[in-house]
Amino acid sequence: MLESIFDLARASSYADRIDWLFTLITVVVGFWLIMAEGVLFYFLFRFRRRKGVKAQYISGEEKGQKKWINIPHALVILCDVVLIVGAISVWVHIKQNLPESDVKIRVIGQQWAWIFVHPGPDGKLDTEDDISTVDELHVEEGKVYHFDLESRDVVHSFSVPVFRLKQDVVPGRVITGWFEPTKTGEFDIQCAEICGIGHGVMAARLHVESSEDHKKWMAHHTREDSASLATAVTATAPSTE
Ligand SMILES: [Cu+2]
Numbered sequence: 001m002l003e004s005i006f007d008l009a010r011a012s013s014y015a016d017r018i019d020w021l022f023t024l025i026t027v028v029v030g031f032w033l034i035m036a037e038g039v040l041f042y043f044l045f046r047f048r049r050r051k052g053v054k055a056q057y058i059s060g061e062e063k064g065q066k067k068w069i070n071i072p073h074a075l076v077i078l079c080d081v082v083l084i085v086g087a088i089s090v091w092v093h094i095k096q097n098l099p100e101s102d103v104k105i106r107v108i109g110q111q112w113a114w115i116f117v118h119p120g121p122d123g124k125l126d127t128e129d130d131i132s133t134v135d136e137l138h139v140e141e142g143k144v145y146h147f148d149l150e151s152r153d154v155v156h157s158f159s160v161p162v163f164r165l166k167q168d169v170v171p172g173r174v175i176t177g178w179f180e181p182t183k184t185g186e187f188d189i190q191c192a193e194i195c196g197i198g199h200g201v202m203a204a205r206l207h208v209e210s211s212e213d214h215k216k217w218m219a220h221h222t223r224e225d226s227a228s229l230a231t232a233v234t235a236t237a238p239s240t241e
Contacts, residue, residue: 008161008162009162009183009185009187010162010164010182010183011162011163011181011182011183011185011187011208012160012162012163012164012165012179012180012181012182013179013180013182014090014093014094014163014164014179014180015162015163015164015182017090017093017094018090018094018164019164020086020090021086021087021090024082024083024086025083025086028079028082028083032076032079095177098146098176098177098178099144099178099180100144101144101145101146101178102143102144102145103118103119103123103139103140103143103144103145103146104119104125104145104146104147104148105117105118105119105125105137105139105145105146105147105148106125106147106148106150107137107147107148107149107150107158107169108149108150108151108152109149109150109151109152109156109158109169109191109195109202110151110152110153110156111152111153111154111195111196111198111202112191112195112196112198112199112201112202113134113135113202113204114134114135114137114158114189114191114202114204115132115133115134116132116133116134116136116137116138116204117130117131117132118130118131118132118133118137118138118218119131120218120221121218131218131221135189135203135204135205136204136205136207137189137204137205137206137207138207138209138214138217138218139181139206139207139208139209139214140181140208140209140210140211140214141181141182141183141184141208141209141210141211142180142181142182142211143180143181144178144179144180145178145179145180145181146176146177146178147176147177147178147179148174148175148176149167149169149174149175149176149177150169150173150174151169151170151171151172152171153171153195154171154195154196155168155169155170155171155193155195156168156169156191156193156195156202157169157191157192157193158189158191158192159189159190159191159192160179160187160188160189160206161187161188161190162183162187162188162206163179163181163206165177165179166192168193169193181208183208184208184209184210184213185208186205186206186207186208187205187206187208188203188204188205188206189203189204189205189206190202190203190204191203
């Protein structure tokens with residue numbers, strides 16, 4: 001179990017940055033946790049109740065005492081600044097600046113499935129050759145994808161752990177984000193927002209393919225397949241009224 005957490009593959013161009021940020025936070029916060037608890041337990045032991053020793057009341061106002069508060073306080077604030085700068089730089093890279101896209105896809109969440117609309121061989125979305133799938137996303141390694149996230153009913157969350165991507169899906173809004181797959185393979189997608197009784201089974205599979213395999217997959221999907229699937233999905237979608 002632990003092994004699988006530490007070995008979780010990184011399959012997007014920004015996964016490293018998220019892991020770096022997690023490590024930074026763990027190290028900085030972990031250091032202060034150990035320091036603070038260490039000092040606390042040392043004092044508990046060192047100044048425990050003893051016969052013939054009276055308790056002292058230390059207000060911290062006497063000369064030379066306040067530095068024991070001021071110095072750690074300043075150091076903690078400095079560490080906060082480091083964490084904030086680290087977090088903002090990662091945020092700007094992933095959320096604020098979207099690189100030019102090679103491919104645009106649409107991701108639609110509904111109770112309780114994911115619908116993915118891929119552009120067909122023409123490379124354009126919202127044309128006749130679009131390929132719609134349920135719970136199955138096919139992308140090509142090394143291409144920059146923009147995705148439009150939509151919900152048909154309630155709030156969902158589009159979570160792709162190997163991409164280190166998690167984004168809420170909000171009904172009435174179209175949220176655009178990006179990713180660039182860097183590793184081929186089959187990975188998990190999971191809804192990460194409690195969205196009703198079927199939330200736990202609202203999972204999908206991500207297929208990151210080489211250019212060749214992706215073309216093959218595309219060739220296997222005729223327009224008819226896709227159109228009939230899209231109609232079936234629309235027919236089973238719960239009413240939003
Ligand atoms: Cu959901």
